[in-house]
Amino acid sequence: MSDYLFENPEIKSIRVAAADLNGQPRGKRIARRYAQKAIEDGTRFPYSVLNLDIWGEDIDDSPLVFEAGDPDGILRPTERGFVPMPWIDAPTALLPIWMFHDDGRPFAGDPRHALARVVERYKARGLTPVVATEMEFYLIDDRGRELRVPPSPRSGKRRQQAEILALRQLDAWDAFFTALYDACEEMDIPADTTISEAGPGQFEINLMHAPDALKAADDAWFFKLLVNGLARRHGFAASFMAKPYPEYSGSGLHMHFSILDETGRNIFDDGTAKGSAMLRHAVAGCLQAMPGSMLILAPHATSYDRFVPGAHAPTGIAWAYENRTTALRIPSGNPAARRIEHRVAGGDINPYLLIAAILGAALNGIEDGVEPPPAITGNAYDKDLEQLPRTWDAAIDAFANSPEIARIFPADLIANFLATKRQELHYMAELGPEERQELYLDTI
Structure with missing residues (x-):
């Protein structure tokens, strides 16, 4: 050093x-x-x-x-x-x-140590998780009372509209993204593809997969610090808030993961599109832990604004192949790259706790050899599914009483996190919507 x-x-x-x-x-x-x-x-x-x-x-x-x-x-x-x-x-x-x-x-109260603890459980079984994250965020002009998309550096115009995969949006903000990619190179953050998303000034950058869950969490944490800091240098704000605009889509943090054995073989791959028994066990573990994990996947008062049916944020507990309406998606493609995409978390999470919760839940399922319910087909919002906790206080209760969470995290961290969220729940009731927005814009 x-x-x-x-x-x-x-x-x-x-x-x-x-x-x-x-x-x-x-x-x-x-x-x-x-x-x-x-x-x-x-x-x-x-x-x-x-x-x-x-x-x-x-x-x-x-x-x-x-x-x-x-x-x-x-x-x-x-x-x-x-x-x-x-x-x-x-x-x-x-x-x-x-x-x-x-x-x-x-x-035990350090979130990075919590993830290291889960990684050690994998190592004890001769397994290595491979993790990638998709980071969604908004660029925002927060100088007025209402949040707005910043004026384009190229045209000076504000385009308060959805721009899904619009190259003109990427071109309009090219100076910022060029600086961002240069900074990622300096910081050894594996930033890959950038796309414009469904909200005005909303973008997603994929961080490449790494066979090192701690580095993947570091990368996500550093990336959030970088985007927030660099945006201010360019004269606007960046936000990973779950849903800064009520009328537009929220920002998620989708996590992809596979697991390698000691020979480097992906244990989710059985040579077919369906995947192996290990994949199903991991899916089952993630589904079982989902209610208890919700406080980590959606940790703040405004996190629950994102879970609106039909808005690409899952509301029911289900899995499927190549289906973005479900909480867990199994992407298609080369069987050697078979993986699970966990789609519940918002962009406002703590990356260390998120990755620990998901990998820990998957390993619970693998250790127990449990089978998931059948994969669904069609629109998950139209199905009669068990629902994720839809409020902050319900998520706090689910976290407190979850046997799955107790297997993943040390008791001291669980107690500390519960005390934190219960205190925030209490004092947040004193704030109006604008005060909450201002608080979270500068912190998450």
Whole structure:
């Protein structure tokens, strides 16, 4: 890691940061001359910092705060090492960190450790998950009281309309996307295809699959920080809110995954379009865990605005082949690339918790050898299906009582996340729609 600073003498300052349970970066600015100390000795801040609410406030009656004396944990660099921050004016590098106890044990309330715990379960079975994400977001002019699409840098006009796969939209924002792709190269984020989506100023960028779930989560987290920061440099906002405009489509974060065995073979592939028994077991595990996972897939007050029948956000618990109306889709194509697409999550999620929840649920199903119900055909919105929790408080209750979630996450993280969401639910009732929108626009 020291080599990075030697090879990049232009770096003036360092940020050290970890993701809290809401996916917010929490950390410090460090002068370059003291970076070596952070690398070798780590940095310290309270355990409670990874368990703040969306406003950045302590959780009322948290055992991590006054009851324990608000003690420090030690945060050490992750294996990712330094990452440039191209949206900052002065040359700056981010050192991602995660939290440990002084005796070296991982802090159970750290979401990155929660994902590492799931990955270890896979390794114990000789398996490696391969993960890719589809990142949807809006570019927004938030200078007025109402959110609007920014004026085109090319024409100066606002096109407040859907532009599905419109090249003119990509061309209009070419300067921003060129800068974004250059930044992704610098940060080693595998950004692939960009398309314009169904909302005004809405886009999707695919991040390529990686046989390293922790890197895939890092990439998604860094990407959200990058898009938000770079948009501000270009004079507008970017938002991963689940549904910033009531009349237009929401932004999802679809996750694709397959699983390799020790020989590198995809265990979902049986040479046919149907896929293997392992694929069905993984599907069954994901379906069983879906109600309990909803608080992770839709973690905020406005997340539930997205789940509208007929709007490409699933509302029922079902799976199908090559069908975008269902919660789980099995894409067609080369059997060697057989995979599951999980389509429930919004763009407002914490990537570490999301990937841990989905991979953990799939492994539950594989370990139990359970079979899913038959794959459906046709429009899932017209079927009589078990429904996903449709409100924030219902999702909180489902998460609290889910045996599947208890298998995936440590008890301390479950308790901390529940306390966070219950506090947010309580105080969010005091805010009007515009205040919620302003809060979430700048945080998620």
